[in-house]
Amino acid sequence: MIDPLVHARGLHKVFGELIAVDGIDFEVRPGEAFGFLGPNGAGKSSTMKMIGAVSPRTGGSLSVLGRDPDELGQEIRARLGVIPQEDNLDLELTVYENLLIYGRYFGMSRKVINERIDELLVFAQLDERRNSRVEPLSGGMKRRLTIARGLINTPELLLLDEPTTGLDPQARHLLWDRLYRLKQEGVTLIITTHYMDEAEQLCDRLVIMDKGQIVAEGSPRELIEQHSRREVLELRFPVGTQQEYATKLKGMAARTEVLPDRVLLYTDDADRTADEIHGAGITAESTVSRRSTLEDVFLRLTGRTLVD
Numbered sequence: 001m002i003d004p005l006v007h008a009r010g011l012h013k014v015f016g017e018l019i020a021v022d023g024i025d026f027e028v029r030p031g032e033a034f035g036f037l038g039p040n041g042a043g044k045s046s047t048m049k050m051i052g053a054v055s056p057r058t059g060g061s062l063s064v065l066g067r068d069p070d071e072l073g074q075e076i077r078a079r080l081g082v083i084p085q086e087d088n089l090d091l092e093l094t095v096y097e098n099l100l101i102y103g104r105y106f107g108m109s110r111k112v113i114n115e116r117i118d119e120l121l122v123f124a125q126l127d128e129r130r131n132s133r134v135e136p137l138s139g140g141m142k143r144r145l146t147i148a149r150g151l152i153n154t155p156e157l158l159l160l161d162e163p164t165t166g167l168d169p170q171a172r173h174l175l176w177d178r179l180y181r182l183k184q185e186g187v188t189l190i191i192t193t194h195y196m197d198e199a200e201q202l203c204d205r206l207v208i209m210d211k212g213q214i215v216a217e218g219s220p221r222e223l224i225e226q227h228s229r230r231e232v233l234e235l236r237f238p239v240g241t242q243q244e245y246a247t248k249l250k251g252m253a254a255r256t257e258v259l260p261d262r263v264l265l266y267t268d269d270a271d272r273t274a275d276e277i278h279g280a281g282i283t284a285e286s287t288v289s290r291r292s293t294l295e296d297v298f299l300r301l302t303g304r305t306l307v308d
Helices: 044-051 072-076 095-105 110-123 139-150 169-184 194-204 220-227 243-249 270-277 296-302
Strands: 004-014 018-028 034-035 059-064 081-085 157-161 187-190 205-210 211-217 231-236 255-258 263-267 286-291
Touching: 004 044, 004 270, 018 044, 018 059, 018 205, 034 194, 044 059, 059 243, 059 263, 072 081, 081 139, 081 286, 095 139, 110 139, 139 169, 157 220, 157 270, 169 187, 187 194, 205 220, 205 296, 211 220, 211 296, 220 296, 231 270, 243 255, 243 263, 243 296, 263 270, 270 286
Parallel strands: 034 187, 034 205, 081 157, 157 187
Antiparallel strands: 004 018, 004 059, 205 211, 231 263, 231 286, 255 263
């Protein structure tokens, strides 16, 4: 058995009277993409900061790259790549200069840094922008530069906090491709994200956190199989009649969920369920059938109430 790169048992983080992380267990294996999902305040960022050896734990055990981050944080940070949620590039410098200065923080020689910069600019598709100032670059370019910067020290473990927030669909998909390539090269990724499709695309395994605790763990497919059904039938009825129709639909699906604008039926065969509804003389204003997604699991486990 290969030892996990990150191993946590009973991990706690407390700020005054606030319990941010409440005794969680998890491990991250070499070469995998591991995700933390959860609403605001779930404890994701607090957990990432403890893994990144920048925030001491309150209790429990935590090992990162075989070391205790509270005792050997500097050694761990030297082997990590960290991609913060907000780009913190030096806007007045060029793309090249941002990478050069960051490489110097790790004590790398200029020769090694320049070789690494050449590789990373090609990887991030920024080689033609090498001497461009950062400020006028697009959001997608800045995000790719931030990731390239986080890779300058050839990290064994890459921490990504909301890596594609604010990007347009084209930039998001390009970034997914870059991250997938890193995983193929053996880099271990730990990702926090609010995008369920991103988690399904990138993560081999993930945990869903809520109120400081882990409420589910597994691969995206395993979580869907355990907490949802294969398909979802979305039915829209006149405003104010959803509950009335939900009563009529009772027993036609494994689970029924009433929303303000529609009724969701979770089933293993949406077409057969739709035929049964039609046979019962129930007509919806619109009907949409789709496969069940990680978002269905996420909302079932953490609720639909907005968390500030």
